[in-house]
Amino acid sequence: MSSTTNPTPVGAVRQASLREINLALLLGRIAAAPRPPSRADLAADTGLTRATVSAVVDDLIGGGLVTEVEPTPRAGAGRPARGLLLAGHGPAGLGLEINVDYLAACVLDLAGAVRHRTVHRVDLRLTSPAETLARTAELAARARADADDQGLTLAGVALAVPGLVGAGGVVRLAPNLGWREVDVPALLPPLTETIPGLPPLVVDNEANLAALGELHTGHATATDFLYISGEVGIGAGIVLDGALYRGGRGWSGEIGHLPVHPEGRPCRCGGRGCLEQYAGQEAIIAAAGLAGENLPADAARLARLATDGDPATCAALAGAGTALGVAVAGVVNLLDLDTVVLGGGYAPLAPWLSPPVAAEVSRRVLTAAWAPVTIRPAVLGADAAAVGAAGSVVRRIIAQPNAWLAR
Amino acid sequence: MSSTTNPTPVGAVRQASLREINLALLLGRIAAAPRPPSRADLAADTGLTRATVSAVVDDLIGGGLVTEVEPTPRAGAGRPARGLLLAGHGPAGLGLEINVDYLAACVLDLAGAVRHRTVHRVDLRLTSPAETLARTAELAARARADADDQGLTLAGVALAVPGLVGAGGVVRLAPNLGWREVDVPALLPPLTETIPGLPPLVVDNEANLAALGELHTGHATATDFLYISGEVGIGAGIVLDGALYRGGRGWSGEIGHLPVHPEGRPCRCGGRGCLEQYAGQEAIIAAAGLAGENLPADAARLARLATDGDPATCAALAGAGTALGVAVAGVVNLLDLDTVVLGGGYAPLAPWLSPPVAAEVSRRVLTAAWAPVTIRPAVLGADAAAVGAAGSVVRRIIAQPNAWLAR
Numbered sequence: 001m002s003s004t005t006n007p008t009p010v011g012a013v014r015q016a017s018l019r020e021i022n023l024a025l026l027l028g029r030i031a032a033a034p035r036p037p038s039r040a041d042l043a044a045d046t047g048l049t050r051a052t053v054s055a056v057v058d059d060l061i062g063g064g065l066v067t068e069v070e071p072t073p074r075a076g077a078g079r080p081a082r083g084l085l086l087a088g089h090g091p092a093g094l095g096l097e098i099n100v101d102y103l104a105a106c107v108l109d110l111a112g113a114v115r116h117r118t119v120h121r122v123d124l125r126l127t128s129p130a131e132t133l134a135r136t137a138e139l140a141a142r143a144r145a146d147a148d149d150q151g152l153t154l155a156g157v158a159l160a161v162p163g164l165v166g167a168g169g170v171v172r173l174a175p176n177l178g179w180r181e182v183d184v185p186a187l188l189p190p191l192t193e194t195i196p197g198l199p200p201l202v203v204d205n206e207a208n209l210a211a212l213g214e215l216h217t218g219h220a221t222a223t224d225f226l227y228i229s230g231e232v233g234i235g236a237g238i239v240l241d242g243a244l245y246r247g248g249r250g251w252s253g254e255i256g257h258l259p260v261h262p263e264g265r266p267c268r269c270g271g272r273g274c275l276e277q278y279a280g281q282e283a284i285i286a287a288a289g290l291a292g293e294n295l296p297a298d299a300a301r302l303a304r305l306a307t308d309g310d311p312a313t314c315a316a317l318a319g320a321g322t323a324l325g326v327a328v329a330g331v332v333n334l335l336d337l338d339t340v341v342l343g344g345g346y347a348p349l350a351p352w353l354s355p356p357v358a359a360e361v362s363r364r365v366l367t368a369a370w371a372p373v374t375i376r377p378a379v380l381g382a383d384a385a386a387v388g389a390a391g392s393v394v395r396r397i398i399a400q401p402n403a404w405l406a407r
Numbered sequence: 408m409s410s411t412t413n414p415t416p417v418g419a420v421r422q423a424s425l426r427e428i429n430l431a432l433l434l435g436r437i438a439a440a441p442r443p444p445s446r447a448d449l450a451a452d453t454g455l456t457r458a459t460v461s462a463v464v465d466d467l468i469g470g471g472l473v474t475e476v477e478p479t480p481r482a483g484a485g486r487p488a489r490g491l492l493l494a495g496h497g498p499a500g501l502g503l504e505i506n507v508d509y510l511a512a513c514v515l516d517l518a519g520a521v522r523h524r525t526v527h528r529v530d531l532r533l534t535s536p537a538e539t540l541a542r543t544a545e546l547a548a549r550a551r552a553d554a555d556d557q558g559l560t561l562a563g564v565a566l567a568v569p570g571l572v573g574a575g576g577v578v579r580l581a582p583n584l585g586w587r588e589v590d591v592p593a594l595l596p597p598l599t600e601t602i603p604g605l606p607p608l609v610v611d612n613e614a615n616l617a618a619l620g621e622l623h624t625g626h627a628t629a630t631d632f633l634y635i636s637g638e639v640g641i642g643a644g645i646v647l648d649g650a651l652y653r654g655g656r657g658w659s660g661e662i663g664h665l666p667v668h669p670e671g672r673p674c675r676c677g678g679r680g681c682l683e684q685y686a687g688q689e690a691i692i693a694a695a696g697l698a699g700e701n702l703p704a705d706a707a708r709l710a711r712l713a714t715d716g717d718p719a720t721c722a723a724l725a726g727a728g729t730a731l732g733v734a735v736a737g738v739v740n741l742l743d744l745d746t747v748v749l750g751g752g753y754a755p756l757a758p759w760l761s762p763p764v765a766a767e768v769s770r771r772v773l774t775a776a777w778a779p780v781t782i783r784p785a786v787l788g789a790d791a792a793a794v795g796a797a798g799s800v801v802r803r804i805i806a807q808p809n810a811w812l813a814r
Contacts, residue, residue: 086651164774172777236741240652247519247743248631251774253632254740259771262667264731269772329678330737333661334643337652364666364678367571367658370579 005097005220007216009080017396022048022056027065027086027401036069048117051282057084062404064090064153065110086111091155091404092147093393094191095386096136100124100176100232101298103136104383105143108390109152110397112216121298129182140191148228154192154398155404156199158389159184160206162233164251170321175268177235197403198396206385207253210343210378211237212244213388216395217379221244223340226331227378228255228324229385230299230353232281238335243330254281258327278323283401287316299382300346306352317352325360332365343378344385350377414764427809429455429463434472434493434808443476443490446721464491469687470812471497471560471595472517472804491701493518498562498811499554500791500800501598503543505568507583507639508705510543511793512550514706515801516559519623523553526550526790534648536578536589547598561610562804562811563606565796567613569640571658582675583640604810605803614660616786617750618644620795623802630744633738634785635731636792637706637753639688645742656690663687665734685730688752694723706789708754723808724759732767733791739772739780750785751792757784 021075026042037045060066067087072082088109097104101123107116118139124132132192142156143314149156161184163174171182194200201294211227214237223242234256238245246252254277257269264273276281284302285291289312305313329342340357354375359376362368380387397404433449440707444452450460467473475495478487493515504511508530514523525546528776531539547564554561567589579591591610601607618634621644627800630649636642642661646653653659662675663683671680684690691709692698696719712720735747747764749757761782767781804811 049589063758129637166777172678173773174771238741245647246743248745249743249774249778251778252741254743254773257740257773258737258769259667259733260669269771269773274771303740326666327737330665330734331741333664334645334659334738334741336656336659338655351562364664364676364681366582366661366664368677370573371656371658 007345010201017402019056019166019262020400022052023401023405024218025058025239026053027060027398029068029347030060030084031086031398036085038081038083040081042084059405060401063308063401064187064403065401066299074186078350081316083113089151089398091151091394092152093372093390093397094140094143094147094154094157095209095389095391095393096122096157096312097209097383097386097389098132098136098159098177099206099385100162102361102382103132103139105139106383106386106387106390107147107152108387109393110394112391114387115152116143117383117386118143122271124177129179130187133184133187137189137191144191155195155392156202156210157191158204158392159188160209160385160389162235164254164302165203165205166250168382169201171203176231195403195407197400197406202389202392204389204392205235205237205250205253207235207237207343208244208246209237209386209388209392210380210387211341213238213380213384213391214341214378215239215242215244215390216342216388222339222374224337225341226255226328226335226337227336227341227342227343228346230279230281230342230349231344234276234280236331240335244336251381255327255331258330260323260326275323275327280328284316284320287315287319289316303352308351314352317349318356321353321356322360325357326364327362329360330356332361337369337373339372339374339376341376341378343364343380344382347377347381348361350375362367414689422771427807428465429459430466430808430812431806433460433463434467434805436475437467437491438493438805443492445488445490447488449491458478466812467808468494470808472808472811476579477709495520496558498561498801498804500797500804501547501550501554501564501675502616502796502798502800503533503547503566504552504562504616504793504796505539505543505566505584505791506613507569509789510539510546511790512546513790513793513797514550514554514559514561515794515797517801517804519795519798519801521555522559524551524793525550525788526793531584533719536584536586537594538786539584540591540594544596544598551598551728560609560612562602563609564598565609565611565616565799565801566595567611567616567792567796569613569638569642571612571613573657576608577611583638601735602810602814604706604813608796609796611796611800612642612644612657614642614652614750615653615788616644616793616795617791617800618646618748618795620748620787620791620798621785622646622649622651623747623795623798629746629781632748633742633743635735635753636749636751637686637688637731637749638751641683641687643738647742661767662734662738665737667730667733675701678774682730682734686734688769691727694726696723704753710755710758713756716791721759724756725763727765728760729767732764734773735764736767736771738766742772743778745778746781746783748783748785750787751789754784754788757782765766 095106164172166172167186207229225235236255238255257274262275265277267274502513511526571579575578576592614636634644643660645664664681666679672684674681
């Protein structure tokens with residue numbers, strides 16, 4: 001990503017404690033290894049001595065971050081070495097998501113396994129921020145009780161919201177929830193004990209966290225992609241070079257407000273012709289003729305109607321896909337990404353949205369002839385942001401195991 | 408830019424030669440220092456011994472990369488130390504630009520001073536690639552002769568083209584030049600001697616190189632910005648975190664093909680409603696009623712007409728600015744950048760383009776109320792890409808001085 005870089009000044013290493021560096025280095029290698037490595041593997045891999053590796057690994061095992069597995073017996077000479085892998089019984093991350101029409105919670109252990117997962121469908125547009133956060137706290141309490149029952153310790157909480165998050169976790173604006181300047185940390189009771197060096201609560205944009213979830217599921221191989229979260233609002237997480245691109249002030253990814261018809265429909269944001277007005281869930285429902293009904297019309301219902309060949313729903317999805325394709329073509333022309341992931345409510349609608357998106361990309365992207373763009377549904381479902389949020393807690397522990405061990 | 412990173416493995420340093428690292432480290436510090444540092448300053452700054460610093464600095468001076476300056480005499484005890492700065496007499500970079508209606512050449516010395524600069528106005532739309540490259544070689548020969556006369560040694564050449572550059576410097580597509588699959592290195596004769604470790608010719612996109620020029624002029628303070636090069640075509644260079652973002656395949660920045668009116672005017676690229684069709688130089692000239700004339704109508708002429716208050720020109724620029732603002736609003740919503748630089752032919756037109764661009768940004772960017780966006784003209788003029796190209800050669804020498812010293 002960078003063009004030319006100077007070598008890392010060697011002096012910088014002297015500043016940090018060698019033990020902290022070695023803890024993070026070995027835990028990172030254990031986390032990234034395709035098969036459980038032995039202590040000897042780690043020594044060969046890092047150039048550290050066997051004695052150092054063993055001492056550090058003992059600390060990681062003692063702190064509940066790593067566990068040993070017996071090798072499968074094999075014929076031949078010598079006793080095979082025991083393998084090391086991330087523990088499933090120590091710290092865990094709690095991920096929460098507040099969206100316009102659901103709340104979600106998820107607990108991931110250090111090894112990335114989902115240990116608790118729930119999605120509550122509830123329309124939060126007419127609920128006050130305090131009431132919404134109180135319900136979120138109830139969901140969190142149940143997730144925590146379940147984690148406790150399984151012998152896990154919640155090491156932190158990350159909360160996904162469909163809006164712009166400012167310093168200190170204050171939600172500056174979440175247009176589709178009707179939130180403005182909501183001080184989430186002040187309104188949400190403490191959900192976990194505090195671990196020095198680890199933030200007790202991180203509030204982040206839902207598309208950002210969902211993109212991180214997609215990046216770290218292990219199923220996704222792309223390191224550069226645009227993740228689009230299609231709910232009532234439309235957000236995007238931009239992953240460049242295997243890292244989330246947050247923008248200068250943390251407010252990147254507002255793809256829902258890309259103008260696709262500059263003098264078109266007015267938008268809640270004050271602009272006109274924003275993508276959300278053509279491809280957001282409400283726009284699709286209105287175009288499908290389902291707006292007046294009392295039944296909840298969500299992505300799953302749209303998918304059922306489209307599967308049944310309902311002409312209005314199919315036409316609505318084709319129109320939404322074309323508008324989405326116009327925006328995606330602009331993004332690909334700008335950023336030269338080879339993968340676009342349809343996430344959130346778009347994932348179950350991908351069979352109907354992908355073809356018109358691909359058509360617009362092929363028609364409008366200058367490099368489309370040589371540089372094919374893959375449009376695919378997200379691996380994770382509607383609670384991708386909650387999974388990504390829990391994963392962000394877990395990855396922080398893997399990056400800074402010392403904070404957990406020194407608690 | 409990245410969310411969490413593991414510490415650099417200490418072992419990596421062992422692999423590279425310590426001398427190479429120290430050469431690059433000290434040359435980088437000298438290049439970045441606001442005032443010429445002394446050897447003692449460098450030792451204090453890097454933690455290297457005085458003896459090591461002196462040996463490395465002697466190598467840099469001997470190789471013509473660094474020069475010493477006498478300090479200004481001062482009162483008080485002790486003889487003040489001599490300062491070190493980048494040499495203006497050693498290696499230099501040659502930057503060339505081929506655009507639709509001009510050719511440019513620029514020589515920069517290591518200290519970043521312009522030592523030769525020329526822009527030839529010539530319409531290259533009806534000229535074959537071979538003929539255009541032959542003219543470019545003539546410009547390069549004159550630049551080289553001038554550099555020789557000044558005692559400089561050209562260490563490399565970078566060529567800017569308004570199109571998509573593939574592997575090996577092949578221009579895949581430059582729609583406004585009518586180029587397709589033009590093998591530039593095969594058609595252009597060698598322009599400098601070859602220095603092992605340094606590429607003799609780099610071909611790159613003109614907006615990318617112009618953005619690099621803007622980044623490294625020393626006048627620009629922003630480390631995150633969108634540089635828009637407005638010529639017959641419109642390209643962009645995206646600078647994130649002080650580095651050019653090139654995209655997965657090096658083809659980022661095609662802002663000219665962002666759809667601003669999805670079903671609008673057909674574009675040369677095969678799409679419809681691309682920004683270029685509303686804000687490219689030809690579109691502005693046509694809207695200003697100047698298309699039928701035999702006089703060349705370039706940005707300077709448009710600026711004169713607008714200064715004189717010509718109503719058709721003012722209206723044309725307002726319309727182009729609005730279209731540009733729609734595209735810029737989309738980019739800012741997506742990338743959360745705080746600075747947009749109007750470059751190339753847009754720089755002299757900035758007084759008329761900036762207000763409508765700012766109006767669209769303020770109307771359409773979700774975060775505009777808290778996160779103001781600065782729209783400003785480029786510091787460099789029409790030959791920004793040639794300056795940036797020459798600068799890219801020079802910065803490669805500063806990053807890898809060993810290649811130059813070992814030649």
